Amino acid sequence: xxxxxxxxxxxxxxxxxxxxxxxxxxxxxxxxxxxxxxxxxxxxxxxxxxxxxxxxxxxxxxxxxxxxxxxxxxxxxxxxxxxxxxxxxxxx
Amino acid sequence: xxxxxxxxxxxxxxxxxxxxxxxxxxxxxxxxxxxxxxxxxxxxxxxxxxxxxxxxxxxxxxxxxxxxxxxxxxxxxxxxxxxxxxxxxxxxxxxxxxxxxxxxxxxxxxxxxxxxxxxxxxxxxxxxxxxxxxxxxxxxxxxxxxxxxxxxxxxxxxxxxxxxxxxxxxxxxxxxxxxxxxxxxxxxxxxxxxxxxxxxxxxxxxxxxxxxxxxxxxxxxxxxxxxxxxxxxxxxxxxxxxxxxxxxxxxxxxxxxxxxxxxxxx
Numbered sequence: 001x002x003x004x005x006x007x008x009x010x011x012x013x014x015x016x017x018x019x020x021x022x023x024x025x026x027x028x029x030x031x032x033x034x035x036x037x038x039x040x041x042x043x044x045x046x047x048x049x050x051x052x053x054x055x056x057x058x059x060x061x062x063x064x065x066x067x068x069x070x071x072x073x074x075x076x077x078x079x080x081x082x083x084x085x086x087x088x089x090x091x092x
Numbered sequence: 093x094x095x096x097x098x099x100x101x102x103x104x105x106x107x108x109x110x111x112x113x114x115x116x117x118x119x120x121x122x123x124x125x126x127x128x129x130x131x132x133x134x135x136x137x138x139x140x141x142x143x144x145x146x147x148x149x150x151x152x153x154x155x156x157x158x159x160x161x162x163x164x165x166x167x168x169x170x171x172x173x174x175x176x177x178x179x180x181x182x183x184x185x186x187x188x189x190x191x192x193x194x195x196x197x198x199x200x201x202x203x204x205x206x207x208x209x210x211x212x213x214x215x216x217x218x219x220x221x222x223x224x225x226x227x228x229x230x231x232x233x234x235x236x237x238x239x240x241x242x243x244x245x246x247x248x249x250x251x252x253x254x255x256x257x258x259x260x261x262x263x264x265x266x267x268x269x270x271x272x273x274x275x276x277x278x279x280x281x282x283x284x285x286x287x288x289x290x291x292x293x294x295x296x297x298x299x300x301x302x303x304x305x306x307x308x309x310x311x312x313x314x315x316x317x318x319x320x321x322x323x324x325x326x327x328x329x330x331x332x333x334x335x336x337x338x339x340x341x342x343x344x345x346x347x348x349x350x351x352x353x354x355x356x357x358x
Contacts, residue, residue, distance in 0.1 A: 012322050012325035012329055016304050021309065021329070025321060025322050025325045026320050030313070
């Protein structure tokens with residue numbers, strides 16, 4: 001997976017004890033993220049997917065490949081819930 | 093929405109309207125209800141009698157009047173045939189046929205007016221014990237009315253809708269005129285909050301402390317909230333976090349009898 005993860009701008013959220021609680025104002029749905037997903041959410045808009053993979057690899061002492069795979073799975077789940085989307089880089 | 097403080101509100105409505113307002117105060121929010129119809133005024137006087145309070149700068153609410161007088165609405169809400177329009181200088185209620193519709197629109201209005209004042213309404217019963225307020229919250233059927241019915245007479249601030257607000261440096265529970273099964277007039281007093289208890293009917297009585305995240309998750313579905321605006325939800329999250337960082341929150345397992353008081357932190 002390449003590019004940047006972008007948080008859905010319609011959502012309200014708050015970090016509680018290192019984990020994210022997210023509200024979708026349109027339907028009042030509340031979402032909770034686990035520790036890894038919260039880390040991705042927190043740094044999503046300042047780091048590329050590759051940078052996030054390096055962060056997770058270092059933080060949890062897992063290989064870069066495993067971190068990339070984890071991010072892929074988590075982001076797919078977050079995308080399905082419309083919490084994030086992935087902005088791919090367009091080469092000019 | 094971003095309402096100014098009550099004191100800053102410019103209230104041109106008063107000069108336009110010939111009827112004297114019914115002045116009430118709920119959660120230290122002064123409201124001027126302009127009601128022309130006797131069929132609505134008489135029950136409103138009865139229902140809100142404990143909350144009557146004279147004020148110079150009450151937030152004006154016009155009932156069932158034809159012309160838009162509060163300026164363009166920043167928030168509107170449709171409830172069956174009744175409609176609430178809220179602007180920075182006042183509110184209009186349209187299509188109000190009975191006191192229950194008036195009461196419902198007042199609750200909705202208060203959620204919006206309290207929001208920038210670090211306050212909110214919660215589905216919960218508030219019981220006062222030794223000068224401190226204990227809030228027992230939960231969705232319909234959780235046992236709010238049961239808790240109220242098991243409490244001494246005069247100790248129940250509300251059996252249905254609690255009003256929580258940060259003022260004078262602490263979190264306080266205010267009495268409200270919004271009652272469930274008790275159908276009482278309410279008590280217009282406020283008390284510092286001792287604890288928040290999410291009701292869970294069980295076979296034993298115990299109070300299980302909740303983490304901040306659990307407390308936030310428990311409170312959110314029980315807050316009365318009627319706007320889909322992102323900023324309003326951010327403000328609510330900020331307010332709730334401020335509350336649970338100061339006030340302990342528990343899941344109260346209880347057997348629907350008065351024994352639960354024994355497990356509540358003294």
